[in-house]
Amino acid sequence: MVYLVASATRNDLQSVRESSPEIWRQVRRYNLPVQLALAAADEAIRASHDPSSVALISLAPCQPGSADLYRWGNVVTAGMSTGTLGNLRMNPTQTLHAVDNLALSAFAISHGNRSYCLGLGGAAGQAWSGLEAVQERLDSGLEEEALLMAGDQDAAEEGAPGLGVALLFSIRAKPYSPSGRMVRLISIKRTRERASDVVPHAANGLAGLLSAIVEHRGGEMSYVVPPQHTDGLSGVTVSLEVL
Amino acid sequence: MSNKRRVVITGMGALSALGATRHELWNGLLANRSGVRRVPRLVNSGITVTTGGEVEAVSAENVDRDREIANRTIEDALAESNRDAAECGFIWSTGLDTFQLGPNGFVHRSAGQCFSNLSSRFTGPRRMIAAACASGTQAVGEAFRLIQNGHADACVAGGSSVMLTPFYLIGFAGLQAVAVDNGDDPAMACRPFDKRRKGFALADGAGAMVLETLDGARKRGAKVFAEVIGFGMSQDAFDLNRPCDDGAGAELCMRRAFLDADLASEQIDAVNAHATATYSGDLAEAIALRKVFVERWHTVPVSGAKGAIGHAMAAAGVLEAIVAAQTCATGIVPPTVNLNQVGEGCELDHVIGEPRDVNAATVLSVSFGMGGQNAAIILKRVSHKEAQEAQMQR
Numbered sequence: 001m002v003y004l005v006a007s008a009t010r011n012d013l014q015s016v017r018e019s020s021p022e023i024w025r026q027v028r029r030y031n032l033p034v035q036l037a038l039a040a041a042d043e044a045i046r047a048s049h050d051p052s053s054v055a056l057i058s059l060a061p062c063q064p065g066s067a068d069l070y071r072w073g074n075v076v077t078a079g080m081s082t083g084t085l086g087n088l089r090m091n092p093t094q095t096l097h098a099v100d101n102l103a104l105s106a107f108a109i110s111h112g113n114r115s116y117c118l119g120l121g122g123a124a125g126q127a128w129s130g131l132e133a134v135q136e137r138l139d140s141g142l143e144e145e146a147l148l149m150a151g152d153q154d155a156a157e158e159g160a161p162g163l164g165v166a167l168l169f170s171i172r173a174k175p176y177s178p179s180g181r182m183v184r185l186i187s188i189k190r191t192r193e194r195a196s197d198v199v200p201h202a203a204n205g206l207a208g209l210l211s212a213i214v215e216h217r218g219g220e221m222s223y224v225v226p227p228q229h230t231d232g233l234s235g236v237t238v239s240l241e242v243l
Numbered sequence: 244m245s246n247k248r249r250v251v252i253t254g255m256g257a258l259s260a261l262g263a264t265r266h267e268l269w270n271g272l273l274a275n276r277s278g279v280r281r282v283p284r285l286v287n288s289g290i291t292v293t294t295g296g297e298v299e300a301v302s303a304e305n306v307d308r309d310r311e312i313a314n315r316t317i318e319d320a321l322a323e324s325n326r327d328a329a330e331c332g333f334i335w336s337t338g339l340d341t342f343q344l345g346p347n348g349f350v351h352r353s354a355g356q357c358f359s360n361l362s363s364r365f366t367g368p369r370r371m372i373a374a375a376c377a378s379g380t381q382a383v384g385e386a387f388r389l390i391q392n393g394h395a396d397a398c399v400a401g402g403s404s405v406m407l408t409p410f411y412l413i414g415f416a417g418l419q420a421v422a423v424d425n426g427d428d429p430a431m432a433c434r435p436f437d438k439r440r441k442g443f444a445l446a447d448g449a450g451a452m453v454l455e456t457l458d459g460a461r462k463r464g465a466k467v468f469a470e471v472i473g474f475g476m477s478q479d480a481f482d483l484n485r486p487c488d489d490g491a492g493a494e495l496c497m498r499r500a501f502l503d504a505d506l507a508s509e510q511i512d513a514v515n516a517h518a519t520a521t522y523s524g525d526l527a528e529a530i531a532l533r534k535v536f537v538e539r540w541h542t543v544p545v546s547g548a549k550g551a552i553g554h555a556m557a558a559a560g561v562l563e564a565i566v567a568a569q570t571c572a573t574g575i576v577p578p579t580v581n582l583n584q585v586g587e588g589c590e591l592d593h594v595i596g597e598p599r600d601v602n603a604a605t606v607l608s609v610s611f612g613m614g615g616q617n618a619a620i621i622l623k624r625v626s627h628k629e630a631q632e633a634q635m636q637r
Contacts, residue, residue, distance in 0.1 A: 052480075056478070060355075060373045062353065062355050063353070069340075070351060072342075072410070073340075073342035073349070073351050073410055074349055074351075076342065076409045076410045076413060077342055077343065077344045077349050077409065077410070079288070079289075079409065080344055080409045083287060083288055083289040084289055085288045085289045085290040085409050085413060086289040086290060086291055088413055089413075089417060090413045090414045090417045091417070092414075092417045092418050092484065094414060095411075095414030095415060095417060095418055096483055096484070096613075096614070098339050098340060098410075098411075098414065099339065099373075099375045099613060099614065100339070100354065100373040100375075101373050101374055101375050101612065101613075101614045101616060102483070102614065104374075104478075104614070104616070105478075105483055105614030105615050105616070106483065108478040108479075108480045108615060109479075109480050109481065109482070109483070109615070111480070112480050113478060113480050114477050114478050114479070114491075114492060114495055115478065116476045116477075117374070117476055117477075117478050117616055118372075118374075118381075118385070118476075119372065119373040119374045119375075119378075119616065120370060120371055120372065120373060121336065121337065121354055121355055121371030121372065121373035122353055122354065122355035122371075122373070123354075123355035123356070123358040123359045123362070123371045124355065124359055126355075126370070126371055129368060129369065129370045129371075132368065132394075133370075136389075136392065136394065140392065190367055200353075200355060200356075200359075231359065231362070231369065232359070233362070233363060233367075233369070234367060
């Protein structure tokens with residue numbers, strides 16, 4: 001059995017800065033998707049039995065990094081044609097952002113976590129692969145808890161809105177903190193339905209699932225993932241039971 | 244009795260600085276040859292790093308290079324296995340975003356877009372792995388696990404990277420990870436475990452494997468290269484840009500792979516090392532390997548491929564797994580190209596100068612990612628009898 005026991009969403013760094021200065025100190029040098037993912041993960045992990053042994057599954061942003069990274073890409077590429085690259089020094093954090101595992105690494109370091117990890121890249125619909133991985137790991141008894149985290153922006157532009165989301169799952173039944181009710185993950189089913197209106201975003205799909213769970217009155221629930229949150233190649237239905 | 248299914252490799256494709264096929268990769272390594280060289284377009288840019296492992300089979304001006312090099316190896320692996328993409332899952336790492344100057348201006352494409360394009364003809368599961376330099380090994384490990392547990396019958400696993408662009412050369416130089424030019428022979432830029440090591444040479448490349456159940460391979464009469472018997476992951480939880488000084492994270496993933504394979508370290512015949520040629524990386528890896536093999540550390544042959552092909556990031560692990568599978572099949576451990584004088588603290592049973600035929604049947608292949616993700620897989624030779632059974636059913 002796999003239970004959703006806690007979650008957090010973050011779309012506002014100002015509140016993180018004011019209410020959690022310690023978290024802010026840890027994340028301030030990163031770009032917005034990483035900051036929001038880490039802020040959400042730090043909130044959700046508080047419900048964990050042992051943060052150092054949780055399986056970590058992290059989704060990279062679908063938007064290519066950040067406005068900063070984009071600017072750097074242009075500066076470097078322009079320098080290529082003018083032969084002036086010898087003078088350029090890149091901020092090492094930009095390279096770490098480009099590698100796409102930054103949130104995962106930073107979270108593991110801050111929580112001393114050496115457990116199983118899975119970084120999923122910034123392709124559309126990978127959130128549901130992450131959810132499948134959570135179920136596989138916990139069902140197979142390899143870990144007792146798993147954290148699924150993601151952060152992304154609507155566009156790689158300065159000021160574009162962002163969202164971070166984190167979901168903590170456990171094999172131990174306990175009430176899901178926002179609703180006070182038990183939420184059991186039953187299955188993630190795929191169907192062959194292509195969609196053309198996909199909007200790649202690592203966090204929006206999971207946030208949609210969380211909203212549906214909170215709104216559900218109780219009993220079994222089938223959450224049909226909206227086509228824009230899929231990978232465009234298959235339909236996804238998440239079955240849960242709210243007790 | 245375990246109901247886990249046995250998983251084997253039935254097709255492989257490799258594109259590297261040593262050539263456009265897995266045969267060229269293997270033969271180049273056996274010949275102790277480096278494919279790393281000076282890249283003219285980088286010399287003209289004024290950049291401080293001008294050497295790399297370039298894939299010549301696809302033009303550097305091709306802005307779809309990331310997709311192109313991936314597809315070539317995927318096609319080769321599927322053809323060798325005689326499998327169709329539509330019957331396979333796809334576990335792949337497309338490495339990093341593309342920042343490149345194309346004929347119509349800047350090209351800025353996310354790695355995710357490349358993955359989405361590549362994955363469209365596979366039926367699933369479709370997972371894009373992002374674990375930095377450990378990605379390729381983790382992709383093979385995750386495909387193994389999905390098949391072993393019945394979540395897929397066959398998968399294409401691997402990775403591809405286009406790294407020889409100024410963006411990444413400057414970026415990794417800033418992290419003090421790549422060997423900057425110092426007048427040396429470009430072919431010797433990357434010297435794993437060597438006293439004079441100074442970082443890796445970035446490289447383009449791709450590698451693909453078809454994994455499926457042993458039963459499925461038997462039914463189809465497919466050629467079996469090796470069996471995957473164990474997989475372990477860990478995190479350093481130490482630093483974003485530096486491995487643990489005591490190699491603890493690396494050691495942990497190896498021990499998890501042994502446990503998964505139900506194997507003792509005594510049963511490992513050879514190691515395909517990560518061997519990046521960075522000062523701290525090689526040191527931590529050597530420490531971890533000595534801890535894992537205890538008193539056997541000076542008798543287990545260790546070999547690394549990056550001296551010959553450079554560091555192809557997301558593709559590195561799978562290219563090295565392909566080498567490990569060839570070692571399982573032939574028993575031969577290739578030399579670590581450019582390793583001449585072993586650096587202090589890096590002492591292991593290094594294969595130097597020429598290949599060593601030790602009848603290696605069980606090989607550990609490891610990758611350690613920047614940021615601290617570590618992956619280990621164990622490959623094992625499939626017995627002649629089992630391989631013949633598969634062929635005879637064709």
